[in-house]
Amino acid sequence: MTFEEEQERKGKTYKLLLWFGMISICMIFAGLTSGFIVSKKRPDWVADFNTPKSLIISTIIILLSSVTFYLAKNAVKKGINSRGMFFLITTLVLGILFIIFQFNGFSELFSMQLVPTGPSSTVSVSFLYAFVIVHVAHLFGGIISLSVVIYNHYKQKYNSAQTLGIELSEVYWHFMDFIWVYLFLFFYFFK
Numbered sequence: 001m002t003f004e005e006e007q008e009r010k011g012k013t014y015k016l017l018l019w020f021g022m023i024s025i026c027m028i029f030a031g032l033t034s035g036f037i038v039s040k041k042r043p044d045w046v047a048d049f050n051t052p053k054s055l056i057i058s059t060i061i062i063l064l065s066s067v068t069f070y071l072a073k074n075a076v077k078k079g080i081n082s083r084g085m086f087f088l089i090t091t092l093v094l095g096i097l098f099i100i101f102q103f104n105g106f107s108e109l110f111s112m113q114l115v116p117t118g119p120s121s122t123v124s125v126s127f128l129y130a131f132v133i134v135h136v137a138h139l140f141g142g143i144i145s146l147s148v149v150i151y152n153h154y155k156q157k158y159n160s161a162q163t164l165g166i167e168l169s170e171v172y173w174h175f176m177d178f179i180w181v182y183l184f185l186f187f188y189f190f191k
Contacts, residue, residue, distance in 0.1 A: 011164045018168055022175050025138055029179060032134065033186060036127045040190075046122040051188055052108035055132075058101035059184050065094035066177045069146075069170050076153065079160045088150045091173070095143050102132055131183050135176070142176050145169040 001009075039045070072087030106129070115121050116129035149169045152158060158166055 007162075007164075014164065014168055015171075018171060022172070025175075025179065028134060029131075029183065032127065032130060036124075036131075036187075036190070039123045039127065042123050044122045044124075046114070046124045049112060049114060049125075051184075052105040054101045054104035054108055055184065058098045058105065059181065061094050061098045061101060062177050062180050065091050065098065066174050068094060069173050073163060073166050073170050076158050076163055076166055077160050081153070081156070081158075084158075085150070085153055088146065088153060092143065092146050092150060095139065095146065095173075099136055099139065099143075102136055105132065128187060131187060135180055135183060138179075139176050142169070142173050145172060 068087045068091040072084045072091060075081070075084035075087060109115070109125065109128070113120060114125040116126045146169055149158075149165050152165055
């Protein structure tokens with residue numbers, strides 16, 4: 001077996017493992033979504049609150065981060081490593097800003113007296129917190145992955161022929177983006 005064949009087989013294995021992980025994450029959010037739908041019949045359901053502006057801003061930020069990650073991968077594939085590094089770091093900054101705005105959304109909810117637990121809590125608000133916290137926890141995995149990619153790119157481990165690490169991290173990042181947009185739209189229109 002040649003080195004190229006071994007690298008190709010290794011890449012297929014990593015991609016398959018990534019898909020299994022993403023399917024597992026889908027199952028988590030499918031369970032939360034199902035619980036949300038079933039719980040909508042409860043008497044303590046609150047549907048008339050406004051979605052925090054910070055969550056809307058964070059949605060725009062995460063969409064931009066997917067664009068910058070895509071641009072980073074393309075720059076590395078074209079051999080423009082400095083541009084690739086710029087877009088990777090921009091993606092990391094946008095990912096961190098996304099998380100900051102998610103927590104700002106929590107502050108907005110608290111200021112509206114919408115809390116996840118306690119005597120004044122409601123099941124609908126508790127679900128919103130659960131959606132956001134579980135998504136942010138998985139996004140931390142994406143930030144760790146992106147940090148490793150940035151480090152490896154700095155160490156010049158990627159080039160136009162070797163981008164597997166960037167591709168895997170990018171697929172996961174886009175997946176997390178898709179999950180958030182789905183959750184945001186679901187919660188926004190189905191409350």
